[in-house]
Amino acid sequence: MPVARVWRGTGQIGYEAPLVRLYPEFDPMALITPRTPPGTMELLPSKQIAFQRMLDTIRRGYERFGFLQIETPVFETVDVLLTKSGGDTEKQIYFVQSTGSLEQAKRPDIALRFDLTVPTARYVAEHEHDLSFPFRRYQIQRVYRGERAQKGRYREFYQCDIDVIGKDNLSVAYDAEMPAVIYTVFRDLAQVGIAVGPFQINLSNRKILRGFLDGLGLTEGEAQAAVLREIDKLPKVGVDSVRATLTGEQALSAGVADAILAFVGIEGTTDGMLAQGKELAGASALAQEGLNELTQVVAGMRALGVPDSHFRVNFSITRGLDYYTGTVYETFLTDFPQMGSVCSGGRYDNLASQYTKSKLPGVGISIGATRLFYVLDQAGLVKDQVSTIDVLVTQFAPELLPDYLALAGELRTAGLNVEVHLEPAKIAKQMKYADRAGIPVVLMMGPDEKAAGTVTVKRLDSGEQAAVARAELAAHLRSTIGRTA
Secondary structure, three states, rough: OEEEEEOOOOOEEEEOOOHHHHHOOOOOOOOOOOOOOOOOOOHHHHHHHHHHHHHHHHHHHHHHOOOOOOOOOOOHHHHHHHOOOOOOOHHHOOEEEEHHHHHHOOOOOEEOOOOOOOHHHHHHHOHHHOOOOOOOOOOEEEEOOOOOOOOOEEOOOEEEEEEOOOOOOOHHHHHHHHHHHHHHHHHHHHOOOOOOOOOEEEEEEEEHHHHHHHOOOOOOHHHHHHHHHHHOOOHHHHHHHHHHHHHHOOOHHHHHHHHHHHHHHOOOHHHHHHHHHHHHHHHOOHHHHHHHHHHHHHHHHHHHOOOOEEEEEOOOOOOOOOEEEOOOOOOOOEHHHHOOOOOOEEOOOOOOOOOOOOOOEEEEEEEEHHHHHHHHHHHHEOOOOOOOOOOEEOOOHHHHHHHHHHHHHHHHHHHOOEOOOOOOOHHHHHHHHHHOOOOOOEOOOOOHHHHHHHEEEEEOOOOOOEEEEHHHHHHHHHHHOOOOO
């Protein structure tokens, strides 16, 4: 039974709920200061429309290449989610618990997803016998990480992922398709007011550096993984810091450390770097395999229309996550090098080894949309968008309200987004409302216009207005605002 109590300082009788027992300082009658939770992005409508158009552009790009949309729950069971734990990941998980289980001191059995890879692995393993392989999936959803909240770093943010997942094997030709998707999406963002500017896709193959390390006598798997993780930090900490770690914590000789750094620092044209890499890799079969795969990827990218100006081979690209086994990608905005990679991913041998005995190799990429949008918006490169409402029907004469409602219905049937000003007000006030709300066009119809069968159309940006026959109104508005039927 709930316990009756008097709320502090109010004299009002209420009932004690589990929330109050857990948080005795909570006063439901107090005035709470409204505030956005730290580490989240909350936008005003003009910016939210711009962000949504960014997501829509990414979605269209993914679908243009034949990817199918899936969605997974915002939380996963703990045993599924923690298969990819370890290091910082384990410190960033948000566990989910009901008030009832919290009162009973039970451990949480579900947690919020921290990326979309683990949910996809679980999804494919669970639905394996219902899917067609290779399975081409995209997913655009929020993920959650318990990071320290700061500008441009979020606890809740959108990831936009694509993956191609094979059964038993997957051609390296799919690795070439990923950069083509990246190129298409980032090129098209400029068309919806998201000025990403020049960008470059960096790519390599982890087999190359692993084979090169074999040739230096560094053959143990975990030791190689540790070196790859350090190389991945090069853009953030610099050569001197990585060299110090390799010769210190990793206990490599100065000669070996310098050889590694020289190899990942190779510069030149794409074809020149591939040729130089094959020469330096020597007799390492693994490195030569990686270089042959990378050569095929480059050829495929060119065939798919990705210009050489928008990609480069970069042997220092390793991706810090150990499950990548082949091709790896990182995309950088030329004008914002401090932002780091805005789209990354790669090839993995077995996506779902923790959940099924089937071998499910794949390749994929991910765009961190929230952080990308924040940085570009802060730089003034996101164009504020007008309202998604095309037209405001003003209430010029209150007695004609049924006519205004009928007019709005006609225009909505014709494919336009229409709002009716339902409260009587001076026409100047209604115009001001439309302007502030970003509605580009207002309609006015008084008794004289109704008798004549016309409607006055006014564009707020230019102030131009014209009387249009009601029968021609929908076509005129579609032409005026650039919307197709």
